[in-house]
Amino acid sequence: MSELIFEKSKHGCTGCSLTHLDVPQAEIDIPTRAGIGLPTLSEPEVVRHFTNLSRKNFALDIGFYPLGSCTMKYNPKVNEDMAALPGFAQLHPYQPDSSAQGALELLWELDRALCEITGMDRFTLQPAAGAHGELTGLFLIARYFQEKGQKRDIVLVPDSAHGTNPASAALAGCQVVVVRSDSRGGVDLEDLKAKLSDRVMALMLTNPNTLGLFDENILTIAELVHAVGGLLYYDGANLEGTCGYARPGDMGFDVVHVNLHKTFSTPHGGGGPGSGPVGVKEMLEPFLPVPVVTKKADGAFALDWERPQTIGMMRSFLGNFLVAVKAYTYILSLGGTGLRQMTADAVLNANYLLSLVKGTYELPYDRICKHEFVLSTHKFGQWGLKVTDVAKRLLDKGFHAPTIAFPLIVDGALMVEPTETESKGTLESFAKALLEIEEEARTHPELLKEAPRHTPVRRIDDVAANRSPVLRWK
Amino acid sequence: MRYFPLTPDDRVEMLGALGLSSTEDLFADIPAAIRIRQPFSIPALFEPEVVERLESLAAKNLNTKSTSSFLGGGIYRHYVPAAIKHLLMRAEFYTAYTPYQAEVSQGTLQAVFEYQTMICLLTGMEVANASMYDGATAVAEASLMARSITGRKRVLVAGSLHPQYRATLRTYLHLQGLELVEVPWDERGALDLSRVCAEEAACLIVQSPNFFGLVEEMSAAGQWIHAAGGIFVHAFAEAASLGLLPPSASFDADIACGEGQSLGMPPSYGGPGLGIFAAKEKYVRRMPGRLIGEALDADGQRAFTMVLATREQHIRREKATSNICSNQALCALNALIYLSLLGEEGFRQVAEQCYHKAHYLAERLQAVAGLKPTFAAPFFNEVAFTIPGSPQALNAYLLKHGILGGIALDRDYPGLANSWLVAATEMNSKEQIDALVARVAQWRGGLA
Ligand SMILES: Cc1ncc(COP(=O)(O)O)c(C=O)c1O
Numbered sequence: 001m002s003e004l005i006f007e008k009s010k011h012g013c014t015g016c017s018l019t020h021l022d023v024p025q026a027e028i029d030i031p032t033r034a035g036i037g038l039p040t041l042s043e044p045e046v047v048r049h050f051t052n053l054s055r056k057n058f059a060l061d062i063g064f065y066p067l068g069s070c071t072m073k074y075n076p077k078v079n080e081d082m083a084a085l086p087g088f089a090q091l092h093p094y095q096p097d098s099s100a101q102g103a104l105e106l107l108w109e110l111d112r113a114l115c116e117i118t119g120m121d122r123f124t125l126q127p128a129a130g131a132h133g134e135l136t137g138l139f140l141i142a143r144y145f146q147e148k149g150q151k152r153d154i155v156l157v158p159d160s161a162h163g164t165n166p167a168s169a170a171l172a173g174c175q176v177v178v179v180r181s182d183s184r185g186g187v188d189l190e191d192l193k194a195k196l197s198d199r200v201m202a203l204m205l206t207n208p209n210t211l212g213l214f215d216e217n218i219l220t221i222a223e224l225v226h227a228v229g230g231l232l233y234y235d236g237a238n239l240e241g242t243c244g245y246a247r248p249g250d251m252g253f254d255v256v257h258v259n260l261h262k263t264f265s266t267p268h269g270g271g272g273p274g275s276g277p278v279g280v281k282e283m284l285e286p287f288l289p290v291p292v293v294t295k296k297a298d299g300a301f302a303l304d305w306e307r308p309q310t311i312g313m314m315r316s317f318l319g320n321f322l323v324a325v326k327a328y329t330y331i332l333s334l335g336g337t338g339l340r341q342m343t344a345d346a347v348l349n350a351n352y353l354l355s356l357v358k359g360t361y362e363l364p365y366d367r368i369c370k371h372e373f374v375l376s377t378h379k380f381g382q383w384g385l386k387v388t389d390v391a392k393r394l395l396d397k398g399f400h401a402p403t404i405a406f407p408l409i410v411d412g413a414l415m416v417e418p419t420e421t422e423s424k425g426t427l428e429s430f431a432k433a434l435l436e437i438e439e440e441a442r443t444h445p446e447l448l449k450e451a452p453r454h455t456p457v458r459r460i461d462d463v464a465a466n467r468s469p470v471l472r473w474k
Numbered sequence: 475m476r477y478f479p480l481t482p483d484d485r486v487e488m489l490g491a492l493g494l495s496s497t498e499d500l501f502a503d504i505p506a507a508i509r510i511r512q513p514f515s516i517p518a519l520f521e522p523e524v525v526e527r528l529e530s531l532a533a534k535n536l537n538t539k540s541t542s543s544f545l546g547g548g549i550y551r552h553y554v555p556a557a558i559k560h561l562l563m564r565a566e567f568y569t570a571y572t573p574y575q576a577e578v579s580q581g582t583l584q585a586v587f588e589y590q591t592m593i594c595l596l597t598g599m600e601v602a603n604a605s606m607y608d609g610a611t612a613v614a615e616a617s618l619m620a621r622s623i624t625g626r627k628r629v630l631v632a633g634s635l636h637p638q639y640r641a642t643l644r645t646y647l648h649l650q651g652l653e654l655v656e657v658p659w660d661e662r663g664a665l666d667l668s669r670v671c672a673e674e675a676a677c678l679i680v681q682s683p684n685f686f687g688l689v690e691e692m693s694a695a696g697q698w699i700h701a702a703g704g705i706f707v708h709a710f711a712e713a714a715s716l717g718l719l720p721p722s723a724s725f726d727a728d729i730a731c732g733e734g735q736s737l738g739m740p741p742s743y744g745g746p747g748l749g750i751f752a753a754k755e756k757y758v759r760r761m762p763g764r765l766i767g768e769a770l771d772a773d774g775q776r777a778f779t780m781v782l783a784t785r786e787q788h789i790r791r792e793k794a795t796s797n798i799c800s801n802q803a804l805c806a807l808n809a810l811i812y813l814s815l816l817g818e819e820g821f822r823q824v825a826e827q828c829y830h831k832a833h834y835l836a837e838r839l840q841a842v843a844g845l846k847p848t849f850a851a852p853f854f855n856e857v858a859f860t861i862p863g864s865p866q867a868l869n870a871y872l873l874k875h876g877i878l879g880g881i882a883l884d885r886d887y888p889g890l891a892n893s894w895l896v897a898a899t900e901m902n903s904k905e906q907i908d909a910l911v912a913r914v915a916q917w918r919g920g921l922a
Binding site for chain 1 (some may be wrong): 475477478479480484485487488489491492497499500501502503504505507508509510513514515516517518519521523524525527528529530531532533534535536537538539540543545546547548549551553555557559560561563564565566567568569570571572573574575576577578579580581582584585586587588590591592594595596600601602604605607608609610611618636638639641642644645646648649650651689716717718719720721724733740741742743744745746747758764765766767768769770771772773775776777778779781782786787788789790791792793794796797798799800801802803804805807810811813814815816817818819820821822823824826827829830831833834837852853854869870873878881885900903904907
């Protein structure tokens with residue numbers, strides 16, 4: 001079943017059809033290699049191999065994929081068609097600006113739309129994903145303080161933060177200091193005050209946070225951070241929870257990143273490519289990475305490379321441009337009204353689903369949630385079970401599992417994000433499955449321990465796989 | 475809205491079940507001072523209007539499919555077999571997330587395992603990761619990995635490394651307190667190690683073929699940096715060259731990294747592409763990014779799963795080897811399918827055709843248009859010419875005649891003010907090349 005493409009290879013086949021060389025052969029005056037060892041198969045064999053591989057994936061178009069923090073919403077088909085237009089996909093980044101006016105206009109318009117949505121003044125679309133956006137944002141903030149002649153080297157992150165936040169802070173050469181969460185799941189103001197100082201460069205915050213809860217103290221938090229001269233960074237992974245109802249720019253955030261591959265419906269592709277545009281308030285605009293799209297007085301668009309205060313480049317060219325095309329398509333399809341309805345439905349779906357399972361599952365912070373919520377599976381411990389067992393049993397019942405074991409502050413966390421593209425019926429069947437699993441855990445815990453049974457492979461032995469890792473076929 | 479399954483009745487019923495009277499109640503925790511009451515001004519378009527708007531934007535661009543192009547510089551137009559898009563557009567692949575639940579993600583996991591193997595075959599390296607964002611960030615991460623292996627803070631980088639990769643390196647290294655030293659090139663355009671010192675260097679990063687298209691003498695460079703205990707990084711911006719040139723391992727590279735867009739992806743205005751990253755096995759625990767390994771399931775069947783995650787941000791947080799989370803997974807799958815279709819012979823043929831086309835182009839530009847190559851070192855599929863006049867003027871002239879010319883090197887290399895970099899791939903027909911050459915000759919004639 002799981003034969004590798006290499007094991008299917010046989011001599012004498014080809015899966016491609018290249019035109020003949022129509023120029024004279026030149027003498028090869030560079031060193032050359034012997035064989036590579038690539039497999040050789042015919043086109044139908046390759047197609048069948050990958051089609052069969054695809055059948056071993058669960059995916060959004062197949063069923064409910066409530067992976068918390070990931071916003072697994074429907075990926076509209078029209079987005080894919082637009083990104084495939086030769087007028088976008090076949091553009092070369094070195095072609096003159098005058099020959100790419102439509103692409104530059106799109107980037108400009110997307111920048112404008114994101115500014116309105118987030119309340120920021122200017123965006124860069126260069127960052128390739130959320131984590132890359134974080135790094136970009138921290139570089140911008142560092143540059144800002146460098147210009148002001150201030151030495152600041154501490155980045156505060158809540159204990160509920162995603163792993164990329166501290167990892168990005170470390171990459172930006174900063175020291176990470178963790179701020180505790182309070183009993184309502186928000187930033188503990190007393191702990192924050194204790195950790196604020198003139199060494200603090202930024203506080204990185206997700207709001208709604210990774211518990212799916214809106215931090216009601218956000219204005220106070222912003223005031224406190226700004227009072228010591230620090231800046232506020234917004235991890236936009238959860239923009240879905242407030243989009244159209246509140247803007248990070250109005251909350252006091254100075255730098256934000258948004259995830260086009262979450263809130264703005266571009267597909268995750270099994271892990272990427274994403275896009276993590278970064279928006280800033282005016283005082284940080286001079287530092288944005290180059291190139292920056294500008295609109296000239298005559299209405300023409302151009303790339304501006306001459307920005308003396310820029311942090312430089314975060315990657316090559318203009319970022320994951322085709323992902324931007326998809327997100328722009330989505331924003332036009334929804335418009336302002338649709339974006340607001342999107343959030344309203346996402347939040348309603350989350351609260352409704354929560355109401356169906358709470359009581360049976362422990363809810364560490366019992367409040368109205370935003371687009372997602374986090375349950376604890378702590379009590380499954382009494383039956384010798386862990387959160388992983390719950391997740392695997394869900395697979396057997398035809399659902400993808402929620403995010404598990406994150407955030408770290410909840411024991412056996414089950415983080416559920418339904419999104420607005422699920423029906424009431426789907427939420428109810430998922431809730432039913434969760435309730436059944438709790439009952440099975442009490443009465444037949446082996447059903448969970450031995451799960452999954454109905455998936456392409458059974459439970460995988462990760463411990464053994466890590467002992468002496470095999471990372472390639474030989 | 476066609477993407478939202480809730481009906482108005484559903485909404486009322488669900489709010490009722492929650493004991494709420496309106497949607498606004500769901501947002502009562504947002505301070506009134508910052509709560510928005512009105513939708514954004516962005517208009518909503520019907521699907522046909524959206525399509526029309528996007529098509530009209532696309533139509534304003536000159537694209538390399540309908541316009542003959544000799545642009546390279548890290549993004550190349552190669553033939554993409556038709557089967558690829560059909561496989562990539564299988565929703566099972568593109569609408570899945572990162573394979574966190576391995577049992578229902580075997581398609582993605584096995585594909586990445588096969589991709590890792592393909593990259594090992596292309597580079598000769600022992601391990602490859604599941605992808606980085608692009609060539610530039612792959613190189614930046616390589617330098618950080620070299621710092622972590624050696625504990626040293628000097629990074630030597632060839633001045634002929636892609637200017638945007640160097641710019642990215644500069645941004646990444648700045649706050650890490652790492653010193654970036656550029657290694658010059660000699661009059662042949664090749665790396666000149668005689669003017670730098672290898673002592674205390676974390677690594678030497680050399681791109682081959684370099685940004686000028688020239689093939690470097692990699693063995694000598696590797697020995698030079700290894701003698702001083704540094705890490706040798708082979709960077710590349712044209713992955714098709716791996717079909718012809720000796721693999722990274724043959725000159726003892728410790729890390730091989732670069733851009734994989736050439737492996738079946740369209741130019742896409744520069745992204746998404748594919749960051750390739752491979753290394754010697756002994757350094758695997760210091761590698762950035764995701765790794766997929768072979769495993770067994772409870773029934774003893776072969777399966778695949780994420781391994782060595784203790785290097786990654788979700789486990790290690792600020793001590794992680796990198797902050798990368800989402801990567802370029804679908805692009806890795808794209809490269810894998812491309813290499814599977816092309817196979818051993820096809821991929822070699824693409825590389826050879828690139829070589830021959832570029833050499834024909836170079837020969838004609840000299841013989842017919844009288845241009846002089848800027849450098850004498852051997853090249854793969856891209857070559858710089860010093861032209862009598864401004865490359866921008868030449869490009870503008872060519873554009874007027876429907877040709878996307880070459881890259882003017884002066885913005886990134888003020889010392890190469892009159893240099894013009896042209897690339898050819900198997901997609902440039904003899905007819906296109908001859909037409910370009912004729913126009914260049916005409917332009918030259920006009921100057922005289
Ligand atoms: C809260 C949060 N922050 C940051 C990230 C990282 O985003 P990306 O995977 O796009 O780099 C994620 C991704 O899951 C996240 O959930």
